Structure formats: C-alpha cells, structure tokens
Amino acid sequence: MRYVDEYRDAELGRAAAAEVLAVVQPGRRYKLMEVCGGHTHSIYKYGIEDLLPENVELVHGPGCPVCVIPMGRVDDAIAIARRPEVIFTCFGDMLRVPGSQGTLLDAKAQGADVRMVYSPLDALRVAAENPTRDVVFLAVGFETTAPSTALTLRRARAEGVENFFCVCNHVTIVPPLRALLESPDLRLDGFVGPGHVCTVVGARPFEFIPAQYGRPVVISGFEPLDVLQSVLMLLRQISEGRVEVENQYSRVVPRDGNPLALQAMAEVFELRAHFEWRGLGFISQSALKLGADYADFDAELRYEVPGVRVADPKACQCGEVLKGVIKPWQCKVFGSACTPEHAIGTCMVSPEGACAAYYNYGRFAREKELV
Amino acid sequence: VLTVAALDGDGVAICETPGGAPETVDVSLIEPPRVGDRVLVHAGVALAHLGDRAGR
Numbered sequence: 001m002r003y004v005d006e007y008r009d010a011e012l013g014r015a016a017a018a019e020v021l022a023v024v025q026p027g028r029r030y031k032l033m034e035v036c037g038g039h040t041h042s043i044y045k046y047g048i049e050d051l052l053p054e055n056v057e058l059v060h061g062p063g064c065p066v067c068v069i070p071m072g073r074v075d076d077a078i079a080i081a082r083r084p085e086v087i088f089t090c091f092g093d094m095l096r097v098p099g100s101q102g103t104l105l106d107a108k109a110q111g112a113d114v115r116m117v118y119s120p121l122d123a124l125r126v127a128a129e130n131p132t133r134d135v136v137f138l139a140v141g142f143e144t145t146a147p148s149t150a151l152t153l154r155r156a157r158a159e160g161v162e163n164f165f166c167v168c169n170h171v172t173i174v175p176p177l178r179a180l181l182e183s184p185d186l187r188l189d190g191f192v193g194p195g196h197v198c199t200v201v202g203a204r205p206f207e208f209i210p211a212q213y214g215r216p217v218v219i220s221g222f223e224p225l226d227v228l229q230s231v232l233m234l235l236r237q238i239s240e241g242r243v244e245v246e247n248q249y250s251r252v253v254p255r256d257g258n259p260l261a262l263q264a265m266a267e268v269f270e271l272r273a274h275f276e277w278r279g280l281g282f283i284s285q286s287a288l289k290l291g292a293d294y295a296d297f298d299a300e301l302r303y304e305v306p307g308v309r310v311a312d313p314k315a316c317q318c319g320e321v322l323k324g325v326i327k328p329w330q331c332k333v334f335g336s337a338c339t340p341e342h343a344i345g346t347c348m349v350s351p352e353g354a355c356a357a358y359y360n361y362g363r364f365a366r367e368k369e370l371v
Numbered sequence: 372v373l374t375v376a377a378l379d380g381d382g383v384a385i386c387e388t389p390g391g392a393p394e395t396v397d398v399s400l401i402e403p404p405r406v407g408d409r410v411l412v413h414a415g416v417a418l419a420h421l422g423d424r425a426g427r
Contacts, residue, residue, distance in 0.1 A: 119415030121397065141414070148414035151397055199411060199418045252411055252419050260400040261418060 007223030008046075016228040017051040023235045030056045031187060032234055033180070033324055035173065036194040037064030037352025038222045044357040046224035052231065059324030062176045062280060063194050065141045066093045066350035067322055069169055070276045071312060074099030076305035077138050077167055081112045083303065087130055089123040090138035092116045093350045096343060100310045104138075120152035120166075127156070127164040136165045136299045144196040146170040146288060147261035150268040153294055165299035168289050170269065173197050174205050175286035176277060181213045186324060190234040192227065193219035195249040200265075202257030203245050210243040221249040268294050276309060278346060279319020318345035321354050328355040335359060372421060373412050375404045386412065 006012075024030065034040055040060045043049060049058060062068055074097050081088035081104055088104070095105045095116060108114035113133075117123045120137050127135035139149045149166065156164045173194055180186060193206055198219045206217045216237040220230035230248045237243060247253055268291060275287030290298040312318065316338070317331040328334050328347065338344040340356050347353035351360075373386035373394060382399030396412050398404055401420045410417040 121395075121415045144418070145414050147400060147418065148397075148416040151399065151416055196411075196413065196418070252421065254419075258400055258418055264400065 007221065007225040009225065012225055013051065013228055016225065016232055020051075020056065020228070020232050020235060021053055023232065023239050024053050024056060025239070026055070028055060030189050030235065030238065031059060032056065032190045032192060032231060033059050033061045033188050034192040034220075034227070035061040035063040035177065036192075036196070036222075037067065037350065037354070037357075038196065039192055039194075039220060039227055040064070040354050041352055041357050042222050042224055042227050044361040046227075047361075048224055048227055048231075051228065056231065056235070058192075058231070059188070059327075060321070060354040061180065061191075061324060062277065062322050063142065063173060063197075064322075064347070064350055064352040064354070065145065065171065066091075066097060067318065067346040067353045068171060068176075068277045068280070069094075069097060069140060069346060070278045071099050071310040072276065072306070072308050073169055074103070075101065075310060076300075076307060078102070078104060078107050078112075079305050080136055080167065080299055080303050081107050081114050083134075085134050086113065087126060087133050087135045088112065088114045088138070089117045089126055089135060090114070091118075091140065094138055094140060096349050097346050098343065098349075120149045121155070124152050124156055124161065124164055127161055128159075131163060134163050134165060134302075136167060138167050138169065140169045142171055142173050142194070142197050143200045143265070146265050146269065147200060147258070150261075150264040153268050153290070153297055154264065156297060157294070164297060165302055166290060166297050167299045168269070168287075170288040171275065171277070172271075172286055172288065173201075174208075175283045176280055177206075177209065179280055179283055180323060181209070181215070183323065188215060188324075189238060190216040190218070192230050192234070193217045193245070195219055195221050195226075195253060198247075198249070198253045198257065200258050200261045203247055203253065203255050204257075206245050210245060214243050216243045217245045219245065219247045219249050219253055221252065267291075277322075278312065279322040313344055316345040318347045318355075321345075321347050328358040331355070372409050373417075375406050375408045375410060377406060378404075384410075384417070386410065386417075 123137035269288035347355040411419040
C-alpha cells in the first residue's frame, strides 16, 4: 500500500541503521526524545532501538493524550457520567483510565450510561438519536484531535442541537516541551517531532527549540523508516553543529499546517490559564476550553463537578515515564501490579502509552534480563 | 490513511479503510478531494490530502 509499504522496507532500514552508525561519535552519548506516543508505539513494535548503537538512547515524551490526563479530571468525568439524565461518550481508551474511585468502565458497570465512540461526530449522532437525554462527549487529545471537536461543535450549533455538551481536555504540545527543556533533571540532545500535530499546526511552533534552547527538531512520520530516518537527521544535525527544525514528514506536513483546522480551533476554543498534566503538574496556557461563543455546550459549566486535584497512587511512576526520566520497566509496579488488563497508571492504558507499548511488544522481558 | 470512495456532499465523504470497511469522514478542512484520493484521517476528520493512488 502506497505511503506504508515503502516505509517498512527492511533493507532500507538496515541501510539507515548503518548510516546512523557512521554518524555517531564513539564515546559520546545521545539522548533523543520522541515526543509523540505514536512514535513510541512504532519504536517498540518494530524494534527500532535494536537497530541503534548503544550510545543512542530514545526516551519518550509527553505526547500521549490519554496518559497526561490527571486523576482529578477523570473523577470529574465520572461525576458527570453518573447523572441519570446523561449519556456519556468517550474514546475507548478513556474508558479504562483510573480515577481515584475507579474508571468510566466501572461507572458503566454500576449503571451509568457510558458509551464508546470513534469520533465526536459519532457522539453528536447519539445526541440526535436521544433528544430527551443530555449527551456529553469527553474530548481529549492534542492539536490533532481538537479540530474534530471544533467541527462537531460548529455542526451542533448549525443544526440547533441543544442536548450535546463537551468536557474539554484538549491539550497543546508546545508548553510541556518548554517545561521539559527547563527541567534540570533531563538533558536532551534533540526531539523527534510530532508529525500529526504538525499536520495541523505546522513546523513554526517548534522553532523556539533550536532558537532558544539550541536543540534540533525533526518532524517525523510514524512508519519505522520514518522514525529511523528522523533519528539519522537529528544525529547529522548534531554532528554538523546545526540546530534547526527539519521536516522528515514532508509528504504530509506542510510548513504552515492546516489553516482551516487552525481557524476552526480558534473559533471554538480559547486557552485555559492553567491545566494540570499528569507527572508535569500545572502548566500555564497548555490546554483548551470552549470559548465564550460556545459556552452553551460546555459541560463543565452545565454540571457541578468535584474539580479536586488528586495525587497519583504512590506506586505509580507514570510522571517520570512521561518526562523520560525512567523507562517503563524501571517503574516499581510495571508488569506486576500494573498490566494492560489491570492498569494502575495511564501509560499502561492507552495503546500510545509507553508502558503499554513496552509490555505489548515484549520489550519487557528482554530489558528485565539486562538488569 | 483512507481512500475516498464516494463524495456525499456538504463536506462529507465515504472513505475506505485499508481493510475495506467504509467510514464517514468530514473533508471540509482540506482541499476538496476526488474519488480515489488518499486522505489522512483523525477522529473522523481528514487533516491532510495525500494525492491520488499514484501519489500525484
């Protein structure tokens, strides 16, 4: 299949790995962060780390939207879902994200009307089919997903839908990256940039990384050769003393992103002053809420929610995993108390979560043997 | 990446997944596609137009 098969060619992969080997300086360590959970998934699925020299380390970043949702926000969602007049809709992986008193799936088992949808437009259809009920959509995701929510709310308004509401947890990728770059306990040499976010926002929002922090960025696709080539491009920049934003994913990502998507987002959303990120704490202007023109659709204004900050379970180290400080298998509960079937932390829930990727693709066993 | 199978008007297309299943997609955020074009879809919305089957 075009755009897929040619980026999974094993021979080309071996050639790219040989080029990586030729570029790295022996004796120097390189720590590169793959920002997006989709990259983490590809890296573990295809064993990309196995093709890299020992002194090139990939660490995962905060780009899994489900993983960064704090427990307090899950509690708020469950409080709304338990209301008898509400049909609560969300993406499948959000069903299993733990709050302090269980998950949305637990709430469903206890009688709440919680339904999985594939898109916010599906949730809007549920609202049209159930005019006597309130239908609430739990919106999560980075700038990749936010346009879909924005279009849905535009359509709800255009169609005069009055029983559709949204709990907005959309987040933006640049503020947490800046927070990571300011962090004293993490030294990074470069970033594998989030290809799909850049489809919407373009390359420009990442130019502060080379300009202010002297680190290279390569916007990357998600097939194994995309990731390998992006790592090679980062290492070449470092080797040649360059720091800039390069676009490996040019077959999809235009420099200025998708102007119509940005316009839809600007019409519907505004920045929150602060938002809590799991593991990263509160970050200013890092999330979206519905703007004043769409306040009638805002579930947080319609219903009372606890709105309480809840600390993560002590055993869970998702925060350190999300910052790239530890590898998933270094968490105390990884693979024992915390598994995809019985997750304690969010990183084990979402398919894009680093812990779930590590666990599902068998990297767990190999790494444990190395300890 | 999905393939546009039919245009439904009003910014909506019926697309085909790699497995052959139909999926309704909002294509209002991209240049109007034609049947046979490939589009990058996320959460029911096409975010990028990838050209036709031949990559044009």
